[in-house]
Amino acid sequence: MEPFQNFTGIVAPLDRSNVDTDAIIPKQFLKSIARTGFGPYLFDELRYLDRGEPGMDCTHRPLNPTFVLNDPRYAGAQILLARENFGCGSSREHAPWAIADFGLRVIIAPSFADIFHNNCFKNGLLPIVLAPTIVDDLFARANGAQALRISVDLPEQVLVLDDGTRIAFEVEAGNKERLLKGLDDIGLTLEQADAIRAYEERRRREAPWLFAIAG
């Protein structure tokens, strides 16, 4: 995973609560056995007027003009702004894959669903939880004639708006380090291999029924 770099980007305001992972990437695209190539199908049912199918060339598909990511103001957006409980529903990691593949790097919302939130950090995406009143203010700014630009500083845990307003945000220390260093979780866990083996040995004695998988 590439380390997370600070950046300044345009904010696309998706004014919906409970955005579910079925909406982020519909089920027909889950048939892919690859990890990449989901960006063109991000929010497929909201973004296009026709029915999307895997493998489709999206460059000539009819766009839904009312969908935020089709608004020229937000072209090249790297930050998505949404309402509460973003990413609810299915555990599909295809959702953060599609978001990252599209070019988004930060999602701001008042709350996230747990599995989605967790999946983001495995894929270089930074989900930021801000108070509902701050999110309201960001929506008002982002909906203006001029797109809102925000500078994201992960080491300092601060967002800087284009008028200089600074908004601090929280991020769990382990997740922050994972993003900043682009760490491989599995490699880190395997450094604990002895502890895992010792645990298994103890459990085989204490709870042998757990290891008696016949089948």
Place this chain on the structure above:
Amino acid sequence: MGAKTLYAKLWDEHVVHLDENGTALLYIDRQLVHEVTSPQAFEGLRLAGRRPWRVAANLAVPDHNVPTRDLAAGITDPVSKIQVETLDSNCAEFGITEFRMSDPRQGVVHVIGPEQGFTLPGTTVVCGDSHTSTHGAFGALAFGIGTSEVEHVLATQCLIQRKSKTLLISIDGQVGPGVTAKDIVLAIIGEIGTAGGTGSVIEFAGDAIRALSMEGRMTVCNMAIEAGARAGLIGVDEKTIEYLRGRPYAPTGELFEQGAAHWRTLVSDPGAHFDRVVRMDAAAIQPQVTWGTSPEMVVPIDGAVPDPQDEQDPVRAEGIRRALDYMGLEPGTAIRDIRPDKIFIGSCTNSRIEDLRAAAEVVKGRKVADSIQLALVVPGSGLVKAQAEAEGLDRIFTEAGFEWREPGCSMCLAMNADRLEPGERCASTSNRNFEGRQGQGGRTHLVSPAMAAAAAVTGHFVDVREL
């Protein structure tokens, strides 16, 4: 040591290592694998030259893409076919037990885990599928994970986790006749909302939960994720233990009794502290029907579709307006006046033998209404199907005009050929009524199996207790 919650007991038993940043390396006893969320995980293993840490801790089955009829013809969708074949080849390469499409034990992953006794009390169970919460019905800590974590578990048998908050939901007293586990859990989600459980593990308790069969408890825990919870849990009792006795993957003989002795301790201690407690009166719960595009958009059968003008919060009002527009419903419409086009009885929520019996009891001696274009019954597994056929349930359904299909996820998420067309309305025993979930433009109303059956034979939603 003070009084502990069931969650704290399960957590403490599985901590391999505590990190100074507050996260824990948690040992995973069981992983269920299906074709949709595993190919990239196996590919990751291969690219890194890694092997599964403990092969026997994994059990795989294709379910999301499998067709529910003409199995002999195989999968006609070439993309689906590749995905299922990829699972077959990955399991063969890494030595993982798989129930292939042709195996009589094949079925929906969350049906077969418990059915095979692969799910045990006191285990940690994961799967690349949010409805893994189902297995919490056995006093197991079970939760859905993403594909990166599927790979992590394959490679290390562990996950990096942070301890969740605890939410106790107690359903006090008993539900009335005709009110099922599905109605209980829909009423809970209506009460606490789809984000009500976020960051928490929910323990379901109270007399009404204790009175449920294991199938009913699985239905309740299955939908804990629809309340946003990390996992759902129900304490172990004799029903749990008797359900597992003799199952193929469960321990046998003395080992089973040793396990059972421990399993009986897997309940929250009296006086254990929960971060939040919600109590609901079971007797007040009526058969439920969702009207919108989120499981929290639910009302009792006597209710009506809400009016966004009655909602004070502008974001919520807009949510209601958008849902009504998508669902093609007017504010104030009585739920009884809503007429489905299709009926789907199945999914990891409601496709077990008890669900099929409940639906068959309503259907028996009746006919599917002429206005219903398609009524499907999709058993949860090959073994459920065989059991239902041995009881003659298949004939009850087919004589009434239902189609009796092969097991799989089917129209719950429409990855196979079973789907809604734009604008079609479905009474569904599945778990999600999101926009497009059952097919682009499809309109889903979540109900219990008995309520779906009642809608099938009358052509509109109706209180099953009045039939």
